[in-house]
Amino acid sequence: MKREASLSDYEISLESFKTAWGELEPLCSTHYGEMQARMAAEGMKIGPFKPRLGVYGEANHLLCFVVRKEGEAVGYAFIWVTQDMHNSELIGMEDTIYIRPDHRNGIGRRFTKHILADLKARGCQRAHVTIATDLRVAKMCERVGFKRSAIAMTYFLQET
Numbered sequence: 001m002k003r004e005a006s007l008s009d010y011e012i013s014l015e016s017f018k019t020a021w022g023e024l025e026p027l028c029s030t031h032y033g034e035m036q037a038r039m040a041a042e043g044m045k046i047g048p049f050k051p052r053l054g055v056y057g058e059a060n061h062l063l064c065f066v067v068r069k070e071g072e073a074v075g076y077a078f079i080w081v082t083q084d085m086h087n088s089e090l091i092g093m094e095d096t097i098y099i100r101p102d103h104r105n106g107i108g109r110r111f112t113k114h115i116l117a118d119l120k121a122r123g124c125q126r127a128h129v130t131i132a133t134d135l136r137v138a139k140m141c142e143r144v145g146f147k148r149s150a151i152a153m154t155y156f157l158q159e160t
Contacts, residue, residue: 003032010069010107012114017064019055023073024066030127031098044154063092063118067099067111072151075099075107081122090128108137112144 034050038045056062061082067075078095092115099108119127130152131137142148 003041007106007110010067010110012067012102012111014118015064015066017059017062017078020064020066020073020076021053021057024064024076027073027098027100027140028096030100031096032135038133038135044156045159047159063115065074065111065115065118067103067107069103074103077111079115079127081119081124083132084125089125090123092122092124094127094129097129098133107125109140112141112158116144 009084018128028051029049036046044047056078059080061080063077063079065077065079066073075098080095081091082091082093083089084091097108097112097115099111116127127146128142128149129146131141132152
């Protein structure tokens with residue numbers, strides 16, 4: 001009989017982007033593809049996956065969190081720690097957060113809480129996320145304590 005995974009089967013760690021990228025790249029590409037498909041279904045076409053690795057890899061204010069099960073990466077988050085341009089408060093700005101579909105069983109909530117605790121310990125005042133791949137994630141964010149603070153809009157200036 002196959003044992004169901006429990007949340008205790010997962011490990012969350014803060015890792016070096018440069019070290020983790022080789023393993024995370026397929027997850028990032030899959031994540032981007034899911035977002036492309038959702039947007040295309042709504043009539044919005046975006047370009048191919050082509051991350052700016054020099055920016056990610058050289059940024060000392062980028063946090064790379066990884067969720068692992070039995071040593072294998074099954075999720076990740078890239079979070080920029082920066083100062084708010086308007087009041088200089090330290091904030092966390094989500095670049096991407098992703099959990100593989102076959103591991104979406106509650107680990108996302110634990111992962112989010114872990115990231116928020118880390119940001120709070122660093123002195124961040126707020127954490128900002130943009131939900132773009134699976135819009136249902138907004139409900140989980142609200143259950144964790146996020147408040148709706150804006151509506152993101154996209155205007156396409158050129159066809160891609």
